[in-house]
Amino acid sequence: xxxxxxxxxxxxxxxxxxxxxxxxxxxxxxxxxxxxxxxxxxxxxxxxxxxxxxxxxxxxxxxxxxxxxxxxxxxxxxxxxxxxxxxxxxxxxxxxxxxxxxxxxxxxxxxxxxxxxxxxxxxxxxxxxxxxxxxxxxxxxxxxxxxxxxxxxxxxxxxxxxxxxxxxxxxxxxxxxxxxxxxxxxxxxxxxxxxxxxxxxxxxxxxxxxxxxxxxxxxxxxxxxxxxxxxxxxxxxxxxxxxxxxxxxxxxxxxxxxxxxxxxxxxxxxxxxxxxxxxxxxxxxxxxxxxxxxxxxxxxxxxxxxxxxxxxxxxxxxxxxxxxxxxxxxxxxxxxxxxxxxxxxxxxxxxxxxxxxxxxxxxxxxxxxxxxxxxxxxxxxxxxxxxxxxxxxxxxxxxxxxxxxxxxxxxxxxxxxxxxxxxxxxxxxxxxxxxxxxxxxxxxxxxxxxxxxxxxxxxxxxxxxxxxxxxxxxxxxxxxxxxxxxxxxxxxxxxxxxxxxxxxxxxxxxxxxxxxxxxxxxxxxxxxxxxxxxxxxxxxxxxxxxxxxxxxxxxxxxxxxxxxxxxxxxxxxxxxxxxxxxxxxxxxxxxxxxxxxxxxxxxxxxxxxxxxxxxxxxxxxx
Amino acid sequence: xxxxxxxxxxxxxxxxxxxxxxxxxxxxxxxxxxxxxxxxxxxxxxxxxxxxxxxxxxxxxxxxxxxxxxxxxxxxxxxxxxxxxxxxxxxxxxxxxxxxxxxxxxxxxxxxxxxxxxxxxxxxxxxxxxxxxxxxxxxxxxxxxxxxxxxxxxxxxxxxxxxxxxxxxxxxxxxxxxxxxxxxxxxxxxxxxxxxxxxxxxxxxxxxxxxxxxxxxxxxxxxxxxxxxxxxxxxxxxxxxxxxxxxxxxxxxxxxxxxxxxxxxxxxxxxxxxxxxxxxxxxxxxxxxxxxxxxxxxxxxxxxxxxxxxxxxxxxxxxxxxxxxxxxxxxxxxxxxxxxxxxxxxxxxxxx
Numbered sequence: 001x002x003x004x005x006x007x008x009x010x011x012x013x014x015x016x017x018x019x020x021x022x023x024x025x026x027x028x029x030x031x032x033x034x035x036x037x038x039x040x041x042x043x044x045x046x047x048x049x050x051x052x053x054x055x056x057x058x059x060x061x062x063x064x065x066x067x068x069x070x071x072x073x074x075x076x077x078x079x080x081x082x083x084x085x086x087x088x089x090x091x092x093x094x095x096x097x098x099x100x101x102x103x104x105x106x107x108x109x110x111x112x113x114x115x116x117x118x119x120x121x122x123x124x125x126x127x128x129x130x131x132x133x134x135x136x137x138x139x140x141x142x143x144x145x146x147x148x149x150x151x152x153x154x155x156x157x158x159x160x161x162x163x164x165x166x167x168x169x170x171x172x173x174x175x176x177x178x179x180x181x182x183x184x185x186x187x188x189x190x191x192x193x194x195x196x197x198x199x200x201x202x203x204x205x206x207x208x209x210x211x212x213x214x215x216x217x218x219x220x221x222x223x224x225x226x227x228x229x230x231x232x233x234x235x236x237x238x239x240x241x242x243x244x245x246x247x248x249x250x251x252x253x254x255x256x257x258x259x260x261x262x263x264x265x266x267x268x269x270x271x272x273x274x275x276x277x278x279x280x281x282x283x284x285x286x287x288x289x290x291x292x293x294x295x296x297x298x299x300x301x302x303x304x305x306x307x308x309x310x311x312x313x314x315x316x317x318x319x320x321x322x323x324x325x326x327x328x329x330x331x332x333x334x335x336x337x338x339x340x341x342x343x344x345x346x347x348x349x350x351x352x353x354x355x356x357x358x359x360x361x362x363x364x365x366x367x368x369x370x371x372x373x374x375x376x377x378x379x380x381x382x383x384x385x386x387x388x389x390x391x392x393x394x395x396x397x398x399x400x401x402x403x404x405x406x407x408x409x410x411x412x413x414x415x416x417x418x419x420x421x422x423x424x425x426x427x428x429x430x431x432x433x434x435x436x437x438x439x440x441x442x443x444x445x446x447x448x449x450x451x452x453x454x455x456x457x458x459x460x461x462x463x464x465x466x467x468x469x470x471x472x473x474x475x476x477x478x479x480x481x482x483x484x485x486x487x488x489x490x491x492x493x494x495x496x497x498x499x500x501x502x503x504x505x506x507x508x509x510x511x512x513x514x515x516x517x518x519x520x521x522x523x524x525x526x527x528x529x530x531x532x533x534x535x536x537x538x539x540x541x542x543x544x545x546x547x548x549x550x551x552x553x554x555x556x557x558x559x560x561x562x563x564x565x566x567x568x569x570x571x572x573x574x575x576x577x578x579x580x581x582x583x584x585x586x587x588x589x590x591x592x593x594x595x596x597x598x599x600x601x602x603x604x605x606x607x608x609x610x611x612x613x614x615x616x617x618x619x620x621x622x
Numbered sequence: 623x624x625x626x627x628x629x630x631x632x633x634x635x636x637x638x639x640x641x642x643x644x645x646x647x648x649x650x651x652x653x654x655x656x657x658x659x660x661x662x663x664x665x666x667x668x669x670x671x672x673x674x675x676x677x678x679x680x681x682x683x684x685x686x687x688x689x690x691x692x693x694x695x696x697x698x699x700x701x702x703x704x705x706x707x708x709x710x711x712x713x714x715x716x717x718x719x720x721x722x723x724x725x726x727x728x729x730x731x732x733x734x735x736x737x738x739x740x741x742x743x744x745x746x747x748x749x750x751x752x753x754x755x756x757x758x759x760x761x762x763x764x765x766x767x768x769x770x771x772x773x774x775x776x777x778x779x780x781x782x783x784x785x786x787x788x789x790x791x792x793x794x795x796x797x798x799x800x801x802x803x804x805x806x807x808x809x810x811x812x813x814x815x816x817x818x819x820x821x822x823x824x825x826x827x828x829x830x831x832x833x834x835x836x837x838x839x840x841x842x843x844x845x846x847x848x849x850x851x852x853x854x855x856x857x858x859x860x861x862x863x864x865x866x867x868x869x870x871x872x873x874x875x876x877x878x879x880x881x882x883x884x885x886x887x888x889x890x891x892x893x894x895x896x897x898x899x900x901x902x903x904x905x906x907x908x909x910x911x912x913x914x915x916x917x918x919x920x921x922x923x924x925x926x927x928x929x930x931x932x933x934x935x936x937x938x939x940x941x942x943x944x945x946x947x948x949x950x951x952x953x954x955x956x957x958x959x960x961x962x963x964x965x966x967x968x969x970x971x972x973x974x
Contacts, residue, residue, distance in 0.1 A: 063838035063933040136835045142811060143794040143836060231812025237795065238814055271693070272702075277709035302797060302808050302833075304816035307740035311733045318725045322718060325678075329717040330709075332685050338704045340694045350690065357682050361675035368728060370735035371667045373660070373805020374653045377797060377833040441654050441668075442647030443801045445833040448841035452913065455829075456648040 020552035022106035023512050027113050028092035028408065034117050035084030041124065042076035043475060045069050050432075050468040053461050056453040066449040067134040068151065072123075074137030075155065078251065079162055080120040082389070085397050086258050087113075087169055090197050092408050094173060096503035097194045099182025099521065101514045104175040106550040107597070112169035114560035119162025122567050126154035136447060138248070141229035141240040145221050150571055153222055157567040160215045161560075163208055170204025173197055182502070183541040184521030188282070191501045191525075192268075192275060195282050196261025199289040200254050206293065207250035214243035223574050238303060245296035253292040255389065257285060259396025260327060263349050266403050267331050269497050270346040271338025274525055277330040284323035284330075291320045301372040310369040317367035324360055328353060343497075344418030348399035351426050355391030359384060362437065377447075380440030386433045398422075398478065406496045410508045411489040414481050421477035428470025435460045435467075500525035505538045513547045516540075516612050547607040555593045562590030651829040653801035658828075659784075659821035660739055660804030667735050674724050739805065742817055745786045752786040753777065757796030757809035759836055760843040760935055761899045761912065770892045771862045774899030775912050777830075777847045778963065780855035781822045789816045797834035800847050806833050822849035827908060827963070838934035844912040848963040861960035865891060865902055869953050876953030879946050887937075890957070898937060905958035911935075921951040 018030060049069055052060045061069065095103055103109050126132040133155035135144035144152045177198045181190070190198070218240070220226035227233035229240050268275045275281060297305060297313040331353065340346070362384040366372050375381055398421075405413045439460045444451055451457045495504040505527045506515060517540035523529040530538055566586025572579035646654045656662040695702075744750050754765035755777075764777045779785045789798060791809040799806035800820070807818040822828070832843035850858065867890045869877035880888075887898035899911075907916060914920050914931055923930070925947040928937040942950065 063841075067835070067838060067840075134838075140795055140835070146794065235812075236814070237811055271704070273704050274706045274708065276707060277714055280709065280714050302806050304808060304810065304814060307737045310736050310740075314732050314736065315729050318729055321725060322721050325721045326714070326718055328682060329685075329713075332682070332689055333707075333710070333713065335689045335693055336685075337707065338693050339699060339702050340690070342694060353686055354683065357679060361679060364675060364725070364728070365668070365671045368667055368671055368732040368735075370732060370739055370805070371664050371671065373739065373807070374664050374668070374801060376806060377835075438646055441652065441801075443651040443653065443829065443831065445799065445831050445841075447835045449838070450841050452844075454648070455651055456646075 017552070019557050020110075020554045022102070022110045022550050022552055022556075024091045024095050024103050024106065024109060025408070025509065025512070027109050028088045028090075030113050030117075031084045031088035031091060032408075034113075034120070035081050035088055038076050038080035038120055038124075039085065040475075042073055042081050043472065045073040045076065047468060047472060049073060050465040052449070053451065054465040055462070056455075056458055057450050059450075063449045064131070064134065067136075067447070068127075068132040070447055071133045071136050071139075071151075071155070072127075075123065075133070075159070076120075077389075078137065078255070079159060079166075080116075080123070082255050082393050082397075083166060084113075084116055084120075086200075086255065086393075087116075087166075089193075089258060089262065089397075089400050089404065090169075090173055093404055093503055094176065094194055094197050095180070096407070096506065096510065096514060097191045097501050098177060098180060098185055099502050099515060099519050100176065100180035101518075101547065102550065103172050104179055105172045107553060107556060108168050108172050110553070111556035111559060112165040112172065114557050115165030115168065115563065116162040117165075118560045118564035118567075119158045119160070119165060121158075122161060122564060123154055123158030126151055126158075129154075138244055139218070139240075140244075141218070141221070141237045142231070144218065144240075145229050150574075152218075153571040153574070156215050156219045156222065157571055160212065160219070161563050161567060163211055163215070164563075165560075166204060167208045167212070170201040170208070172201075174201040174205060177201070182515075182518050182521050185502075185526070186521075188279065189521060189524045189526070191261075192264035192278075192281055192285070193258065193261035196257045196259075196264075196285055199285050200257045203250045203254045203257070203289050203292060207247045207254065210243050211247035214240060214247065217243070219570070223570060241300055241303060242296070245299045246293075249296040249299065250289075250292045252385075252388070253288055256392045256396075257289065259393055259400065260285065262396055262400040262403070263331065263352060264334075265501065266345050266349045266399055267334045268525070269403070269499055270341045270343060270349075271335045272341075272498070273334055273338040274500070274528070275330070276333040276336070277326075278524060280326055281330050284326045287323040288320060291316065291323070295320065298367060298369070298372070301369045302376045314367050314369035314372075318364055321360060321364050321367075328357060328360075343402070344413065344415050344422065345399045345402035347419060347422050348395050348402065351422070352391060352395040352399065355387060355395060355429070358434075359387030359391050362387060375440060377445055378440030379436040379444045379446055382446045383433045383436035383440065386429075386436070390429055390433070398425075403497070404503075405485075406492050406508050407503055408509060409486070410491050411485050412492055412496055413485045414489065417477060417481035417484060421474045421481060423474070424470045424477070425474025428467040428472075428474060431467025432464050432471060433467070435463050439464070495527075500528035502526055502538070505530075511615060513549055513607055513612075516616060517544055518542050544609055544612060546609055547612065548604055549607060550604045551602050553597075553602065555597050558593040559590050559597075562586045562588070562593065565589065648829075650802050650826055655802055657822060657824055657826065658800075658803030659823070660819075661802055662823075663735050663738065664805055667731055670731055671728055674728055678721070678724065739818070741819075742786065744784060745817070745819075750784065750786065751780070752788060753779075755787045755789045755798055755809065757789070757791040757793075757798065757832065757836070757843075759793050760832070760839040760932055762798070762830075762843070762845045763792075763896075763900065765892075765894070766859070769859050769863065771859060771902075772889065772892045772894075772900045773862070773902055775845050775909070776903075776907055776963075777845065778855065778858050779820055779822060779847060779849050780852040781825055781849045782852065784819045784821045786817060786819045789818065790814075794836050795834050796832045796836050796843070798830065799833040800828050800830040802828050803847060803849075808834055820847065822847070825849050825851060839932040842911075842913045842932050844909070846908050848908075850963050854962045858960050858962035861962065862903065865959045867891065867902075867957070869956055873949070873953040873956050876949035876951070879942065879950050880953050883942055883946075884950065901954065901957060903957060903959050904954045905956060906960060906963070918948075918951050918955060921954065922947045925950060 052058050131149045131151045133151040135147050217228040221228050227235045229235050229237050264275050295317045298317045301310050366375050402413050444457050494507040519538035520541035566583045569579050569582030656665045756763040763774050765772050789809045791811045797806045797808045803822050804820050807816050828847040830845040887896055888901045889896050890901050910916050910924055926944055927939045928935055929939050
């Protein structure tokens with residue numbers, strides 16, 4: 001992707017550049033590559049699961065390995081693929097959309113990425129050291145606390161480290177959006193994507209600590225002999241379920257809300273209309289975020305909380321359908337009366353509406369607490385959440401990548417290949433997951449290694465597997481498209497889609513200081529406002545002057561590397577205390593790096609006016 | 623006139639849906655073919671929710687299709703700039719209020735059903751059966767404390783009456799699910815006991831699954847619920863209370879081997895859930911270990927190497943030789959103390 005850069009300066013320099021970068025646009029590249037890589041691993045795991053369930057009584061993979069596969073598929077897709085890919089979009093777009101030169105804490109931004117990456121690597125190292133975690137991505141105690149081997153330890157350490165990275169990222173974007181908006185960019189003029197990221201960041205801030213606490217308790221139980229979840233010693237296993245879902249349910253909205261935002265921008269741009277009911281959309285986003293914290297126990301209807309708790313959580317869950325419905329209608333009425341251009345980005349967005357509506361409807365069905373006694377932990381649930389996460393999040397990621405690819409890399413992803421990737425993926429998606437609703441109702445629980453012959457489940461499972469292969473084909477075509485585009489496609493202007501928001505007012509890819517002069521925002525869809533008055537670009541809010549930028553640093557990488565090393569120490573000190581040496585080494589590196597960061601003044605650097613003028617002459621400032 | 627037509631249409635959709643969905647799945651396993659009070663109630667709730675959701679979906683799809691066809695860019699329209707509408711208060715109120723009403727329509731029966739299924743008003747009354755259900759990796763223990771009966775894997779209940787289940791787990795969390803009779807309920811370790819009830823309408827053998835990930839053999843933790851008429855149920859209880867575990871002459875050696883090797887974990891007669899399933903009426907079971915066809919050959923294979931059938935289970939392999947296992951099998955095959963439910967089991971076999 002950055003082939004041009006590499007040719008100029010050599011591979012080593014490029015690697016060093018990425019290891020030390022604090023530039024949000026480069027961090028977006030890192031998130032994209034890492035998230036994309038884990039997405040492929042998670043997809044591979046999914047394919048193995050579907051091959052195993054292709055026919056009854058299959059023995060393609062063993063029972064133990066199967067449980068590792070489902071655990072790692074879920075964990076990888078949620079924490080290591082969807083989250084970082086969303087962070088890639090957030091990094092690539094949000095500072096540009098609010099007219100900022102970087103995020104509020106560029107150093108922390110880099111730290112967030114490296115923590116996530118090392119956490120993800122720890123988790124996946126478990127495949128090679130005697131077995132991955134096998135208690136499901138939900139990791140319920142006591143199955144997880146008694147799980148033999150070190151698999152669950154890897155889960156705990158990996159998620160703890162990468163979760164810290166996510167938390168840091170969330171705080172960073174919260175502060176960025178509060179503090180770094182260009183003059184005139186009031187809250188109610190922010191693009192919906194920025195709004196969604198704002199709400200998501202708040203959700204991260206409040207949801208992830210619950211996971212952190214849960215993981216610490218689990219860590220002490222497994223590694224240091226505590227008994228928080230051990231009922232025989234007076235602990236309580238159900239507490240884990242609560243902690244996990246207090247995090248886990250908002251997590252669903254953390255995943256979907258940024259894509260809701262992206263869809264809003266895409267529908268608006270490709271219909272050439274402003275978003276219908278902007279304030280209602282903002283309100284709905286905030287409301288979904290708020291209600292997202294009130295409904296976690298709907299994952300636990302069969303735990304035995306009693307009819308009162310079940311009813312309250314059922315009704316609260318149903319309430320979320322209202323703001324979500326508002327969004328669906330507003331999107332359709334954004335297109336109503338518009339001038340719809342069916343680009344690849346728009347195709348994925350348009351396909352999202354019916355897919356996600358189905359996911360939302362099965363969500364309301366699941367919310368009916370009593371009926372959930374039949375749906376719970378069956379393939380009905382598997383069908384439901386894949387409709388939400390694939391039909392919402394993955395479709396959204398594809399749409400957003402097609403939409404913002406030119407902004408990130410200066411080239412438009414090939415439209416023909418884009419549509420060619422869409423169709424097998426879209427058809428495959430519905431083939432795979434629609435039938436699963438019925439499989440569940442016909443009596444197939446989820447996480448089943450085999451289903452038996454003569455239970456009427458053969459046809460449905462076979463169809464589902466065929467669909468999965470179609471999705472794989474679609475993904476491969478998308479990858480081909482990425483390679484093809486980076487080799488063959490021509491550079492495009494800064495505004496290839498006739499965009500409406502600030503990111504389209506600067507060159508593609510943007511210079512590393514983003515805006516030569518901070519723009520003055522005069523309304524919602526600021527670029528559109530200027531264009532409709534016949535102007536070419538934004539009016540600057542400041543004279544051309546020196547720009548202060550942060551310095552690159554290797555410290556975030558070292559801090560994360562230290563925790564990575566210490567992680568192994570924590571995991572294996574259970575077997576032999578000698579492993580504690582890794583804890584000391586790793587924590588030493590981490591704390592030493594933090595100390596260096598604290599004591600050494602790093603005042604950043606200035607880009608001088610003359611350089612900016614040179615850039616402008618080269619045409620970068622158009 | 624319109625209201626009447628609307629009702630008729632709703633009724634039509636509703637019955638068409640019901641017909642369509644009841645075609646799905648195998649008898650005695652599918653939640654779409656309710657054979658008991660709980661599953662029946664939940665099936666109706668499901669149908670109400672599906673009908674409401676379909677109504678919404680059709681409206682969404684109608685607008686969606688219209689918009690995409692009508693407003694898609696045509697040749698020569700590339701420069702057309704549409705009117706920049708800000709919103710529409712009336713429309714926005716409509717699509718806020720109507721969903722709220724629809725959700726209330728769904729919320730009322732939901733809350734009703736939730737309380738209905740949690741009802742324990744007759745529990746402990748004279749003549750009301752309460753059964754202790756214990757989930758174990760990977761088998762189920764069923765105790766009838768009032769009648770001093772213990773069994774495993776096959777749960778006998780009378781038809782046409784409520785039977786309460788007191789549920790817990792001896793190890794990790796499991797979930798007890800008989801889709802065609804009732805919804806599921808988790809069995810938790812420790813003090814988080816749960817209660818639910820079953821009420822089967824018809825006699826039959828109903829398939830049960832474990833529905834909470836509990837280890838490698840989670841998918842093999844099947845069990846059966848055998849619903850028999852109240853008279854037969856009384857007969858079964860009597861049979862079970864008067865078990866004579868003494869073997870015939872041919873199986874005497876098998877019994878000795880059993881007592882020396884197996885008894886430590888597998889009780890015969892009444893008792894709390896042991897390390898392994900209770901064997902009292904083993905020969906009446908519909909399956910070996912919940913999933914294997916009952917034949918002597920399979921039984922011997924299972925005794926010698928259970929790991930090959932149920933990975934991760936607690937029973938050690940090669941505890942006895944194959945010859946010894948064969949003798950033990952002879953003994954176990956004699957543990958058929960009741961004819962009750964046999965006809966129902968045969969019916970199931972024929973169906974397959």
